[in-house]
Amino acid sequence: MSKELSEEGTRDVSAETCVKQKEIKKETRLGMSVKKDDDFGKWYSEVCIRGQLLSYYDVQGCYILKPSAIKVWNLIKAFFDAKIEKMGVEEHTFPLFVTPCALEKEKKHIEGFAPELAWVTKAGESELAVPLAIRPTSETIMYPHFSKEIRSYRDLPLKANQWVNVVRWEVSDPVPFIRSREFLWQEGHTAFATQAEADKEVLHILDLYSDVYEKLFAVPVIKGKKSENEKFSGGNYTTSVEAFIPSTGRGIQAATSHSLGQRFANMFDITFEDKEGHRSNVWQNSWGLSTRSIGVMVMTHGDDKGLVFPPLVAPVQVVVIPVPFIGADTKMIYEACEAVKATLHEAGFRAKEDNRDNYACGWKYSDSEQKGVPLRIEIGPRDLASNQVRMVRRDTGAKVDIPRGDLVERVRDVLGEIQRSLFDAAKTKLDNCIQVVETWDEFMEALSQKKLILAPWCDEVEVEELVKKRTKEETGGAAAKTLCAPLDQPELKDDTLCFASGKKATTWSYWGRSY
Structure with a gap:
């Protein structure tokens, strides 16, 4: 025996x-054929497959989400819907297709997505008179509707959310959940009479995203503001929750909450009549969380046995x-x-x-x-x-x-x-990965050790571009960039200098390589 x-x-x-x-x-x-610390990329793909979260499909970058992944997504949906319904957010479903005319209205916005757009040019054997884009995001679909729905201050705030799929034709190598050509997400779009109301919601939504990660997924995240380079194109400013994967030394944008200001309202003529009879543009926000969150959870907690x-x-x-x-x-x-x-x-x-x-x-x-x-x-x-x-x-x-x-x-x-x-x-693990630096040499040393770097910065676009260029040249690997400036800022002394430019520092910011 x-x-x-x-x-x-x-x-x-x-x-x-x-x-x-x-x-x-x-x-x-x-049993797993590779260990997490030996070959992270292969380990991650294998965990997703053997854990029965997804299967590969014959279109690169597209995946079949299996019942376990959908169950996780539905649990997120139930948690998040309960929160935003208390805020007065109502669920919608908007069409999948975008017309070139709508895209043209927001040319700068769509330039950020142009390489990722997928177009429908034929119906059956017939060429379409006007090609249609498949939504990469829904501003240009939803905001003409907003323009029709909003007439006076009594129609505000307008708060809409939808749970849908989107397509972004990624040119980079796809990674299951993390970077795919089609994925599931929720996208919220709201309009307010005042900037103060809009700004308050941006941070409230950010707190809810933090709760999704920390309370549901048991994944610690950092709440912060994106740099001018990294903010949503066409937006006023972008806030995000950022996760960090110690095994790879890479940050990952986990969810975003954007202040759009009045720019989209001006483009799509979303105006209202206030109590005094004056017409004004609304103030808008947008915010989103995707199935990328499942990948972050897998990377954070998975071990050599699997999920x-x-x-x-x-x-x-x-x-x-x-x-x-x-x-x-x-x-x-x-x-x-x-x-x-x-x-x-x-x-x-x-x-x-x-x-x-x-x-x-x-x-x-x-x-x-x-x-x-x-x-x-x-x-x-x-x-x-x-x-x-x-x-x-x-x-x-x-x-x-x-x-x-x-x-x-x-x-x-x-x-x-x-x-x-x-x-x-x-x-x-996250706390042990954070390295505070004040000089370029300290920065490069921390980068080589796969750290999440917190550094004083002058907050200039040109300096961030220089950091990207130098880190790529000096390491021969992927460039480092800003991840976010934490909302909870450490003390910044008056004589603190930017680690990269030597100019007066105006903020502390997290830096690192990212997905």
Whole structure:
């Protein structure tokens, strides 16, 4: 007899079963083929595929999102919709196509997207009289409608949001979730009578995006303002939440909230009559979060075994696995597993029983780990006899036996601990990556160590362009750029100089390479 995955060595299986398990693993290639620190790019793609988040499609840069990814996206939607509905935001769905006439109205805006536009030029065998662009974003689709809907101050504020797909024909190498040609997102567009109302909303939405990452995904982010170079084209200013991936030393723009000022209102004639009878342009904002967020979560928490889901966004929070050893009452074990799953469902948990009889227990354990299920419950003959279950945490591998009567309370407590533990671990890693510098030499040294760099800056466009150029030339790799100036600014002394130009510094800004 040999032992299988048992702390006390009481879960016995035959040698023949172990041989079969090895054959199954070889046949299915269960388990990651590469470690996260050895080849991050290959590891990441493999985690997404083996974790059953997506499949590749025969159009490069487009992916089939599988049920697990859609479940995560729907959990985000439910969380975010509940927040913005309290703000009076109403859901719309606007058309997919944009006319060249609408694009022409905002020429500067669309110049930023021109290389990414996908065009429809034929319908069947007939050439279209006027080609249509597929939306890369919806300003030019929604704002003519705004112009018709808004007449007086009584029509304000107007707050619209939609959950849709967009197409940006990326020329760079695609990365699942992070950089794809078609992706899902929500985009909010709002109009106000005053700048003060609009500015207040920009920061409120930014706080909600921070909550999505930190409370749902257990991913720490930095709230900040983008540089003039990096802001939304045509906007007044852009705020963002920025994540950082320690394994690659790259920042990633996680979500954005833009102040558009009155420029779009002027272009699309979005005016209102105020209480005094005067006509004015509205003040506008736009804000968006995409399925890129799922990729950020995978990169942050995933390990050498596969996905690691924070419980609040886990498609399956608990998997119940029967452990039917030879000679045990298999029927009673399966019935106990079904009962435990039903109890957890009744208590509101997303639970699943893995009762497949063509896979060994060890295979199922590895499968659930690869899919990132936060908590595994095992029930074998000893558990049945003791009226208990064994719980195994995905994040730490810690095992504990608990009485069936305490099941719901203990599961709730452990899932909460996992959620907090994942955030704390990610926050510690982020904090350890932040390097404060004040000189160019310190900056380059920190960049070589894959740090998230906080540096004093003169906030000049030409200097940022110079930093990009110099870092690319001096390292022979990707250029560094500003990620954001944190809203929570450290003290900036009067005599502090810009690390890159030697001029008087006016702000602290985060710098680094980025996705």
